[in-house]
Amino acid sequence: xxxFTLELNDDQKQVRDWLHGFAEDVIRPAAAEWDExxxxxxxxxxxxxxxxxxxxxxxAQQFFDPTGLGIPMAMEELFWGDAGxxxxxVGTGLAAVGVLANGTEEQIGTWIPQMYGDADDxxxxxxxxxxxxxxSDVASMRTRAVYDEAKDEWVLNGTKTWATNGGIANVHVVxxxxxxxxxxxxxxxxxxxxxxxxxxxxxxxxxxGIRASHTAEVVLEDVRVPGHCLLGGKEKLDxxxxxxxxxxxxGGDRVKNAAMATFEASRPAVGAxxxxxxxxxxxxxxxYARTREQFGRPIIDNQGVAFQLADMRTQIxxxxxxxxxxxxxxxxxxxxxxxxGSMSKLYASEVAKKVTAQAIQILxxxxxxxxxxxxxxxxxxxxxxxxxxxxEIQRLVIARTLSGLPIR
Ligand SMILES: Cc1cc2nc3c(=O)[nH]c(=O)nc-3n(C[C@H](O)[C@H](O)[C@H](O)COP(=O)(O)OP(=O)(O)OC[C@H]3O[C@@H](n4cnc5c(N)ncnc54)[C@H](O)[C@@H]3O)c2cc1C
Numbered sequence: 001x002x003x004f005t006l007e008l009n010d011d012q013k014q015v016r017d018w019l020h021g022f023a024e025d026v027i028r029p030a031a032a033e034w035d036e037x038x039x040x041x042x043x044x045x046x047x048x049x050x051x052x053x054x055x056x057x058x059x060a061q062q063f064f065d066p067t068g069l070g071i072p073m074a075m076e077e078l079f080w081g082d083a084g085x086x087x088x089x090v091g092t093g094l095a096a097v098g099v100l101a102n103g104t105e106e107q108i109g110t111w112i113p114q115m116y117g118d119a120d121d122x123x124x125x126x127x128x129x130x131x132x133x134x135x136s137d138v139a140s141m142r143t144r145a146v147y148d149e150a151k152d153e154w155v156l157n158g159t160k161t162w163a164t165n166g167g168i169a170n171v172h173v174v175x176x177x178x179x180x181x182x183x184x185x186x187x188x189x190x191x192x193x194x195x196x197x198x199x200x201x202x203x204x205x206x207x208x209g210i211r212a213s214h215t216a217e218v219v220l221e222d223v224r225v226p227g228h229c230l231l232g233g234k235e236k237l238d239x240x241x242x243x244x245x246x247x248x249x250x251g252g253d254r255v256k257n258a259a260m261a262t263f264e265a266s267r268p269a270v271g272a273x274x275x276x277x278x279x280x281x282x283x284x285x286x287x288y289a290r291t292r293e294q295f296g297r298p299i300i301d302n303q304g305v306a307f308q309l310a311d312m313r314t315q316i317x318x319x320x321x322x323x324x325x326x327x328x329x330x331x332x333x334x335x336x337x338x339x340x341g342s343m344s345k346l347y348a349s350e351v352a353k354k355v356t357a358q359a360i361q362i363l364x365x366x367x368x369x370x371x372x373x374x375x376x377x378x379x380x381x382x383x384x385x386x387x388x389x390x391x392e393i394q395r396l397v398i399a400r401t402l403s404g405l406p407i408r
Contacts (some may be wrong), residue, residue: 002066004328014392023081036213041085041212048089050120056112068331072272072323079276083380084212091164094127095173102189102231111191115171123170128160128218136393141182145176152227166218167201170194170397185244191229198223202375209379213343216290267341271348274384275320278352281377282312288363312355319348339401346394349384356381
């Protein structure tokens with residue numbers, strides 16, 4: 001088991017520098033254009049695929065880094081480049097993690113490569129859990145999966161919303177209720193293979209930030225998928241449902257569900273994305289404060305500005321430490337006895353929102369325009385306190401974990 005260390009090893013430093021180079025040379029220069037276009041930056045994803053950043057191999061390598069720092073380091077660098085484009089590059093990973101967390105080896109081997117495609121023909125994937133009436137309250141999900149035993153097929157019906165890459169994905173991972181009475185414990189995840197009839201894109205959302213990332217509704221009308229598309233397989237599902245029913249009878253509620261397992265695994269990674277955006281804005285603000293002169297001296301000569309920068313940097317470093325701790329704990333199998341994963345996401349996302357707002361203030365009028373990137377970074381940062389569980393939900397998880405009480 002890897003000891004916790006803040007010292008990156010030579011391999012990690014090499015990967016970090018390589019990613020930083022890609023973020024600086026390819027992502028950052030394209031950021032403003034794709035933000036304005038509000039379209040998936042396919043050429044940039046393709047560039048990432050060509051150099052090996054957009055691939056299962058790359059993420060698997062980072063994911064299985066025994067120190068746990070591979071994923072947060074990668075996320076920080078890519079999102080330092082630009083959050084919208086970076087989410088287009090890593091969004092497929094959320095669906096891939098859903099398969100890794102719940103799928104059999106065969107399912108992992110079959111579907112994950114189809115999620116990425118290859119450098120000549122890149123594909124994306126979508127993880128569809130949220131619904132118009134089931135955001136934070138995942139248990140109230142209305143999408144149903146009914147088993148047609150005669151055909152060994154599952155029939156999916158419902159409407160998903162806010163799905164990153166929804167409708168444009170080659171492979172959709174859809175969470176649906178198999179036994180609605182069990183709430184979130186009655187949910188299961190399904191692969192919807194490319195070209196399956198009945199799945200269509202609903203509304204594509206025009207967003208405040210991360211506009212290069214495609215977000216849309218996904219409508220499921222009598223979508224039939226083969227039995228082998230149930231992640232983890234029927235036997236495992238039946239066992240899990242039987243256990244959940246037993247626990248429900250006995251009044252217990254300790255059975256994990258598929259969607260929650262996915263969210264738990266991805267929370268520190270979202271914290272790392274937030275650290276990347278915060279660091280990017282802080283660096284622009286520091287540079288500006290050193291060079292912008294008012295009253296005959298650089299504005300950083302004023303404590304009012306310098307202290308803001310000192311606080312910004314302190315909070316960014318603190319956020320990174322929480323993220324690294326949680327990622328190390330996840331990789332080394334340490335139990336999250338104080339909800340450290342949620343803590344890292346909560347703190348880093350709030351820091352990103354605050355720091356990017358401070359960066360606008362430090363750049364004054366320029367900060368408020370699209371001539372400088374901090375305006376975009378602030379719009380982008382607002383997503384971190386919302387997706388993968390809002391800040392309020394993170395606090396709820398932390399408070400429940402610490403107190404052992406069902407705090408509402
Ligand atoms: C750009 C974007 C991309 C996304 N990508 C995906 C994706 O790929 N796949 C996917 O499945 N989902 C995705 N989501 C959905 C996202 O996870 C949800 O938006 C989020 O979980 C919040 O749900 P909601 O929007 O329905 O808000 P609601 O749950 O309606 O919450 C509204 C407000 O009420 C608060 N609130 C709710 N319940 C409580 C409570 N018990 N205590 C205190 N406060 C509470 C919330 O914190 C929030 O402030 C995405 C969302 C966005 C905006």
